């Protein structure tokens with residue numbers, strides 16, 4: 178079996194896959210239509226919620242557990258090998274609920290965490306203020322609110338993580354071909370070939386598509402257009418002279434997290450606007466209102482910038498990780514939605530296990546490539 182691998186897409190999934198494969202002795206080339214690490218992964222907040230591999234049963238919780246177990250060692254190795262600190266910190270998370278519905282939903286969530294033996298505790302008023310004094314104003318003004326503390330939540334700095342992965346790959350002689358759009362994929366004699374720079378490229382390489390939200394577009398013949406769809410999320414970045422909070426503060430789908438240098442991220446929302454990037458005043462104002470209601474001191478923070486990213490959503494919530502049926506050399510690792518940074522380590526290990534022909538560390542059936550029923554009729558992925 179050939180040791181040459183072409184990874185298409187240099188986001189968190191592609192770079193971590195390339196790094197894992199190169200460490201296992203594969204000869205890896207990474208191609209990206211842009212510069213490395215400027216897709217969705219760059220836009221992510223970098224929250225790694227708690228997970229436990231040993232006591233989880235749901236496939237996505239197993240993958241999250243595997244990644245969670247790998248991350249501290251990965252981050253340390255990246256730092257040692259490259260001198261770039263990916264900013265992994267076990268900062269903990271607070272989960273806030275105000276309404277009866279939110280409290281019920283969080284109670285269900287905490288019961289589920291407890292079943293997986295993930296440490297989680299509902300805090301008393303004193304404990305809340307011990308954890309985060311900056312929440313005092315919110316806590317005193319809000320009747321019947323509840324707060325849970327989860328110590329095993331991490332934060333990561335996505336741009337540093339991506340830079341460290343790229344440097345680690347380069348040190349292992351991974352070849353990077355940037356600003357090169359892979360425009361099509363075809364299958365000949367049961368093997369996939371990719372088209373870029375105006376030519377079809379065949380060879381004995383195995384190809385891994387880690388093209389995130391664009392995976393459906395790259396080869397219409399794969400019929401994945403409706404299987405992975407973009408869901409935009411916006412983030413607002415503020416700066417205070419020192420961090421106002423230690424924990425990541427989560428409430429529903431929104432969160433506030435502070436970096437050690439006082440940069441404070443406020444996210445996020447979900448919008449279906451196709452492949453359009455951009456921020457809107459309405460969403461940024463609502464993020465600011467959300468954050469300043471919890472942490473009034475943010476009102477005087479410096480506004481640094483805002484951005485958006487396109488999350489690759491699948492219709493059943495599971496990423497697709499595995500071989501494409503009937504094509505001997507084509508694999509996909511995409512569709513990680515809100516968790517691609519977190520799941521990157523586990524995904525890389527699973528793909529590398531498959532390509533090394535060793536039994537994957539967790540069951541992979543739930544992640545096989547799935548076509549959304551009702552996909553528009555397109556060319557089928559056959560020999561042409």
Ligand SMILES: Cc1cc2nc3c(=O)[nH]c(=O)nc-3n(C[C@H](O)[C@H](O)[C@H](O)COP(=O)(O)OP(=O)(O)OC[C@H]3O[C@@H](n4cnc5c(N)ncnc54)[C@H](O)[C@@H]3O)c2cc1C
Nearest residue numbers: 186188190210216217218221223224359389486517518519
């Ligand atoms: C606002 C926001 C907050 C988020 N927060 C978190 C979080 O806290 N924790 C977490 O785990 N996840 C988070 N996510 C989700 C996470 O960012 C994604 O799941 C993850 O980045 C997907 O990684 P990827 O490598 O699959 O995609 P990408 O990072 O998008 O990489 C795909 C790459 O493929 C390249 N490409 C595409 N098409 C082609 C082509 N035809 N030819 C060549 N190259 C191509 C692109 O240029 C890109 O570089 C967040 C996302 C958003 C938007």
